[in-house]
Amino acid sequence: MSNLIYYNGQFKEKGEVYIDPEDRGYLFADGVYEVIVAEEGGLFKLEEHFARLERSALGLDILLDDYKGLQEAAVKLLEGSGYPKAKLYIQVTRGTETRNHAYSDGLKPNVLMMVSRLAGNPAEYFQKGVKVITVPDERWSRCHIKAISLLPNVLAKTKAKREGAFEAIQIRDGFVTDGSSSNVFLVEDEIVITPPATNYILNGITRVVVLELAAKLGYLTREESISPDRLFAADQVFLTGTTTEVMPVCAIDGKKIGSGQPGRITMELYNAYRELLTRQ
Ligand SMILES: Cc1ncc(COP(=O)(O)O)c(C=O)c1O
Numbered sequence: 001m002s003n004l005i006y007y008n009g010q011f012k013e014k015g016e017v018y019i020d021p022e023d024r025g026y027l028f029a030d031g032v033y034e035v036i037v038a039e040e041g042g043l044f045k046l047e048e049h050f051a052r053l054e055r056s057a058l059g060l061d062i063l064l065d066d067y068k069g070l071q072e073a074a075v076k077l078l079e080g081s082g083y084p085k086a087k088l089y090i091q092v093t094r095g096t097e098t099r100n101h102a103y104s105d106g107l108k109p110n111v112l113m114m115v116s117r118l119a120g121n122p123a124e125y126f127q128k129g130v131k132v133i134t135v136p137d138e139r140w141s142r143c144h145i146k147a148i149s150l151l152p153n154v155l156a157k158t159k160a161k162r163e164g165a166f167e168a169i170q171i172r173d174g175f176v177t178d179g180s181s182s183n184v185f186l187v188e189d190e191i192v193i194t195p196p197a198t199n200y201i202l203n204g205i206t207r208v209v210v211l212e213l214a215a216k217l218g219y220l221t222r223e224e225s226i227s228p229d230r231l232f233a234a235d236q237v238f239l240t241g242t243t244t245e246v247m248p249v250c251a252i253d254g255k256k257i258g259s260g261q262p263g264r265i266t267m268e269l270y271n272a273y274r275e276l277l278t279r280q
Pocket residue numbers: 153178179180181182183201202203204205206207240241242243
């Protein structure tokens with residue numbers, strides 16, 4: 001296994017990578033990122049992740065020229081890693097300059113990519129479902145940008161972990177937005193429902209795949225606002241995300257959801273998703 005890291009056009013050993021203390025990513029969390037998984041089929045939804053990376057960067061006025069070249073370097077990095085199941089992290093920060101809130105035009109972004117082994121979630125989580133909690137959404141109003149400034153998400157996920165829960169579902173102005181690192185779905189009368197892709201959620205690549213799979217499997221899908229009461233009363237609730245996959249939720253804030261077991265439609269979607277991920 002090789003532990004090479006890509007940094008600004010070069011492949012290096014981790015210990016050889018020098019991050020400048022004046023990198024705006026380090027000082028201001030001024031940057032964007034992506035996480036992509038790979039199993040037998042290679043990097044899953046590579047194009048979609050890179051398209052979102054570019055959209056996120058443009059949304060913050062971070063200008064990077066060569067996304068195609070970067071994508072090729074990502075494939076090379078993955079192939080060199082030798083991991084059968086891997087997770088690729090890509091980060092683009094605005095660049096390096098003397099600390100000042102206002103940034104200069106024409107800064108050269110710093111690009112980091114690293115691969116790690118993908119452990120995956122325990123099989124038991126998918127068999128029994130996971131417990132989650134709800135928390136107030138304390139993020140900014142441009143959540144559609146996958147920015148590295150993740151403090152509210154970090155605090156929410158840690159609260160969940162400390163309470164023995166898998167994830168924290170965020171609530172803004174009386175409606176469900178995202179998990180701290182996942183999207184939220186419910187099933188009501190066999191209809192698959194998720195909040196609309198506004199600026200208040202990150203439009204997950206997995207979210208889009210699952211909406212497509214649900215339609216292919218013959219289920220009606222809807223993107224509409226979901227109140228916490230509606231979530232608690234749902235027949236099934238599940239989370240989606242690159243590393244979360246399709247995760248059944250059995251309880252929210254200690255209240256049982258549906259039968260308290262992973263729902264049939266949730267597991268159909270889980271199986272369809274796994275098939276796609278390993279087959280492509
Ligand atoms: C806030 C948030 N919502 C949703 C997701 C799921 O997105 P994806 O399916 O692209 O991994 C993530 C992923 O990290 C996230 O951070």
